[in-house]
Amino acid sequence: MAKTPKLQRSMSFVQAIRNASLDDGIGLTGEALERLRNPPTEPLCVDDPYTTLALSMFIALEHSSERTYEKIRKAIEKCFQDAELPSFHQTKRLLADLSGVTSVVKHMCINSCAAYVGPFSDLDACPECDEPRYDQIKLNKSQGKVKHPRAVFHTIPIAPQLQSLWRHPESAEKMHYRDKRTQQILQELRKNDGLVDTYDDVFCGYAYLEAVTQNKIQRDDTLLMISIDGAQLYESKDSDCWIYIWIILELSPDHRYKKKHVLPGAIIPGPKKPKIIDSFLFPGLHHVSAVQREGLRIWDASRDHNFTSRLFLFLACADGPGLLTLSSFVGHQGRNGCRMLCPLKGRRKPGASHYYPVLLKPDNYEVHGCNHPDVNVFDIGPSNSREYVKQLTYLLSSSTQRIYEKRRLETGIVGPSILLGLQPQFIQGIPEVFSSEMMHLSGANMATLWLDLWRGKFDCAPTDNEATWYWAVLKDNDVWEAHGHAVASCKMFLPGSFDVAPRDPSLHSNSWYKATEYITWIYCLCPALLYGILPECPWRNFCKFVAGLRIMAQYSITPTQLQRACQLIAEWAPEFESIFYQRRVDRIPFIRPCVHLTCHLASEAVRVGSPICSSQWTMERTIGNLGQEIRQPSDPFSNLAQQGIRRCQVNALKAMIPQLDPPESTNPRASADLGNDYILLSKRDRYLSTVQGEEARVIAEYLQQPHAPKIRRWARLRLPNGQIARSEYQELQRAPEDIRMARNVKIILNEKVRIAEVRYFARLIVKAAYNHSDLDEDLDASGPLEFVNIALVTLYSDPHPHLLERSYGVLASCTKLGEASLQVIDIPTIQSVVAMIPHHPMIHGVGEDRYFLVEKTGMEIARFGTEENNEEA
Template sequence: MDHSVNSEETPATIHLHPLPQYEHYESEAADLDNIFEVAQLSDFRTSIDFINALRDATLGGEYSNLSPAAIQRIRNPPSKVFDFSEDPDLRLGLDIFLANINSSADAYHSTREAIKRRYPADSIPSHDQIKRRIEEITGVGSVSHPMCKNSCVAFTGPFSQLDICPRCGVTKFCPETKKPYQEFITIPIAPVLQALWRDPKSADRLRYRRRKTQEIIAELQENSGSLPSYDDFLHGSDYLENVRNGNIQDSDMVLMFSLDGAQLYAHKSSDCWIYIWVLFDLSPEERYKKKHVLPGGFIPGPNKPKNMDSFLFPGLYHLAAVQNEGLLLWDASSDRLFLSRLFLALNTADGPGMAYLNGLVGHHGKYGCRLYCTVPGRHKPNGPHYYPALLKPTNFSMPGCDHNDIPHDSLPCTSSQLYFQNLRHVLNSPNDTQYKRRRLETGISKPSIFLGIQPVRVLGIPGCFGSDIMHLSSFNLCDLLLSLWRGTLDHDKDDPPSEWPWAVLVGDVWTLHGQHVAAATPYLPGQFDRPPRNIAEKINSGYKAWEFLLYLYGLAPALLHGILPNPYYLHFCGLVKAMRIILQRKIRREDILVAHTLLVSFAHEFELIYYQRQIERLHFVRQSIHALLHLAPEVFRIGPPICSSQWTMERTIGNLGQEIRQPSNPYANLSQRGLLRCQVNALIAMLPESLAGAKYSAPNRVQLPRGAIDLGDGYALLRAQDHRLRSMQKSEARALAMYFNQRRVNITAITPSQYPDWCPDIARWARLRLPNGQIARSKWKEGSKPLEKVRISRNVKVVFSSHIFTLAMISTYSDPDPILFKESAGTVLVCKYTEDSAPIVIDYRAIISVVGMVPHNFHGLNVEEDWRFVVEKPGLDVARFGGVYDNDSEEGRDNEEGNALGSN
């Protein structure tokens, strides 16, 4: 299916947020002293103390907690490539350590002892010694701080002199041991960044942002100030404006901060928090991978923090100190030292986490938008929660929220000026009663700790707090829509779900629907990652975000046809069409405008056909509906949402959690695995390609399996292969001859009159690796396996070409059924396939992606025929950015557009 859009509808004019007024933001932020002086309440004073400590941060400052040696190394980093060959025993120890990185220390000891028995003279470091050497080589270590054993606060910054938790009254130290009850660790970012520049190839990869920025600026000049497409954060207007005004220089490094909570055990209280750093200086193909994502800190449970600022403070203090002093980097590719000032671009989190970061009231507040737009919510009589319904309920008289309708296509936008004005108003609250009133009026709960970052070194507040496409597109929208369609959403006693015309997924219908979802599994290629399980059985038992995503935007449009009545079905298809665009890595400008039109229409119609201006249904309109209105404008501001999504954070939590080796003390073990991850990532960046073998060498080079043939441009033939030539079938030979005849290719010694009897000998290949990282498999091998043991990967999307290269033979599906295509707003392509359809020959470069072709019986179509609907991997890049690839591929490039479907 082609996600490029050629809509007959004229897209609505998109009301973009104006370019940030950075000069005004900087003047407001620089005047924080005057703003903070009005603060009356003690809780505000605590937040302000943390903020002021950040503003004055230095590497040797009061709250640094770094050793003098660590400070000296950061200020004067090594200025030569580390020569591992000078110490062969160390090199051997590193090889053994990296080879056993996911094994226990005993595996390292066993290998070391086996080598020493054969070569007793070798002085291979012990496991503890090799870990200390890695920290010494890379400079990457951790800083520990005490914390309340109930997770209330960390004894950092203004709390560092306290001996008793200010929230629960528990003492900091254990009376018996005189040591803190519990500690948490922070991993300073500066040594990690310095290590990344200490290899010429790694340093060159870190120049991606500089090169890309120059290309974008040239593209802007060629296109009269507009961009034809957006495929990175670097395309966003906020970033480009900071480049224009000099806040971001070529020598700087640009970071993203991401925070999330982690539940280490499914059935045991184990709440902890993790934050990571992502480098926008690396290309998108690299920055989101496991070996380039940098863990920054670990906040143990068992409870949620009462003061998150105190836990984030050490990491942000270190960042602010480096920003204030500048970070000296040695570029191994040019043998030069240069000063870099880190720029904090974005701060991302899910809903609960974002409330910690931005200091806003959260999604239930009157101003509950995480982007701090000025749309007020409405609440029910005597209800504490507000809902962002833009249409006023009928006969609604509620002081403070009975404003008139707000147009869906022209939301008022916010600005840093409004934020600081409201912040001053909240801080000036003389008492707790006035504070609650002003918090309600402004949507600000407290000053964000990120106000401590220099105004010229951060994207701007509230602009640096982005959206969360992962949770929005999967959990949030699925939960809302399925609750409506199943009739399980909370309801008024006078508004029973039995009277909802859309509540159709009930009883046997819901059971059968779940079976259809599960039955699609064999027809979804393995590289689609985890397929949706039977949603009727598993929805309440750990249904994953990726399952929801593939279900909602891949399977549901087809499986709900004929079940969900109009106008609800057509309304849903509009959402699917828009989200398929928004979830892409590379989005064309005209497609963004079409997506915005569709999303505005969806949000408006949602209120009309579900909420229907009824007070008792006000809670239907959740923040997830309102957030859709911001998605397209945010692409223009900070690039495609996938580039700043929580997928990277979720993958990091997942793979670090898998590495826990000591269930009895999971928090400490998780922290140590995170530290080791940072150290090893830094070490790998410094290693010559030959040191640790193919596993750790040349991140940009794809390692082909044995016997594969590299066809160039990201394509490769992969085994199995015919061991000897075989004769083509007559139908195959005719297709090949027709291909040659149409392209006027001369076949030696064969005249056109002989084509009907021509039957050459060929050798077949089983698989073709595509540039996007997928593997297309042939029916020859895949068809020999039982259906229950295969995830079919032989259905492909192709775009035809006139060039002649290596060839592939396919049999095609029919054109999509036009009636179903129209009824689903173009989201469902249902094609017919016949086993004996004549094969055709195509250039292998015409194959651009692997798709699922799921059999299903549709109302109005002959059930005796083999009808199948197309399922594409949502966005295609979503899982790749998290580090998930097909088994035979680790690299890829952008998905291209196609116009035909084929079955190989």
């Protein structure tokens, strides 16, 4: 075969990774390699109290400067004459030595084209731009003896970090989660005739369970997910770089997505996008492949047990551009453009080169290779590794460039994936290792599609007429600005736990509008804000999509819910085409790849668990908090790399010495732990007070007493899901523009879901050993008292049945029932904090003042990476 230079290059990288060895000098060497092969078999102990203090200071000051550390060190030494604390740089070296985590430094092109590794190791100039590898001034002055690279990048090997997670009993116990969860799931399958209770992790999917039953994945293996994405560090100037991270699936979801367990793999500097990204991925994948071949020695401190683990790459997560760097597929505009290489063939306009995943065959359409009949959504499924290898072999056997291009079109493959270099028995096959990407699908691609439709932003073909685009209701600038104002006015009604509230899109949607803003705006607000504005047929189709997407955005999805989402999406996709594309050749571009990817969501949940568990949210947060830690804007990429290395070293040390990472207080000052993760938070009344009127009546009735006791009101309640519910008692004392309303909650009342507005929280005394009638001291202290924990609430009505039915359950519009609905509820009946936003819909020709329900989309997984502020507001 006459391979092209690019194919030869790709194959060289794959082959070099496949044949990787820990002894070939590409990765760890010397003491680091010796420690990797013979890890310590005892917990890490730091006896010197001043060393421990220095490490604690260094970790606590991660967002501060070297100068701050030195000032504190000198202040301590001034107060305590015998104290001798190591300097900042000494502590930094100590951190590296104790953690055992270091980076592998490789040369790269000054223009970020390629790294000088693997097949490029011996080059003196960039294979893309011909820029010299070495500093020519120093090279000439030394007569060729001093070869100083013009640019370098860092890769942080993952194996030493994994070993550190087993070196303390507490952290090692967390690493047993996968084994325990697997046994639970296998019991569920036996109990439920092959069904899991919920799809709430990657281990619930059949891909993992089949690999376990076939012994492809074993108990001692370490399952990993790699996630890659480009990052722009500053809004005001070019600063593109690429980052990839490792996520450890051995940990439970409430640990694995947290900052201290997400492991940066490499920082690929900018400011330009890498041209040969395989070369930048090479050192990290070479390391993983070598460890796969040799095995990773681990000492389990929780069992005092040595074992050998194999690193198994279970998932690779990326957005569209990032996926192409890992997969070497043709991209979404190819004829076979699906990121999972499913058999759906795209269609194109006559004479055009871009293909679109259109299900319904256009009328009067005869384009070679695109004439297949209508496609049933239920017939769409992913490809598999056997078919991929067959198609790749077919592509690589091309004898000429022309034949190669023809087969590339047929197969949807450009060349071999860099991941083929990993040991085949320790990777889920290609394309199975790739999955749907929920964050970019919902928060970017589909959101942009809906917006472009409503604003009429598509290019109108000469044979089309924009006047017939009856769904383009936001095209008029006045209507668009009014809609933007309506979106912005919702901010005060959206709780802080909903993350960033969407700004006015007519002013900001093109300037760093965040994915969370798009999600809240498009899927939470638009069903209500566009009711009566968007014609009913496209509005109902949009609501059907939102109904399916909301289910798929949940962390925990039951089989019944998944079946409903599958049905909704399967109905939505052809309806969407019928409404907007209408089998018109000139509207083929209306059907963007994200429409097709949506059809994979339900089947992917069955295969690899809830889509949100393998989304890019973790990557997005990592980029954000690493970017925040940059303290040298003049050299951001070098500084970012050092922050990534420091992050990994600190995380490793925290795992080995957990006391360096004390848990944040779950019981802040002036709080009351009610049990089951319900915690009352200040503010609260200083003294007991007497309730009057209807409040007194409902409290006495609740207690079955003739009179209501004196009470102390509480303002806030932290829920088990991490949200903080507030109350009128707190929020009505502040100006409306200063609050993000969080006093509306979803409750279970008489085994039925209801929405309530909290007036205040309280702890009612139901038993006392002596008279407290005029007692002013703190009754929440331990003593001979028994409390019942309640909230005083007013209710909202049930959702309007017409709006609920027409919107497929998306638009729940209620009215306030007011004082007549006042009642006492037990605090454990509160499920979550929700938003109730006022609107004025026309129902059967009559306008009504109502409130529509908004719930946080994907709330659980968002909480896994961040915690809500518990301070008083």
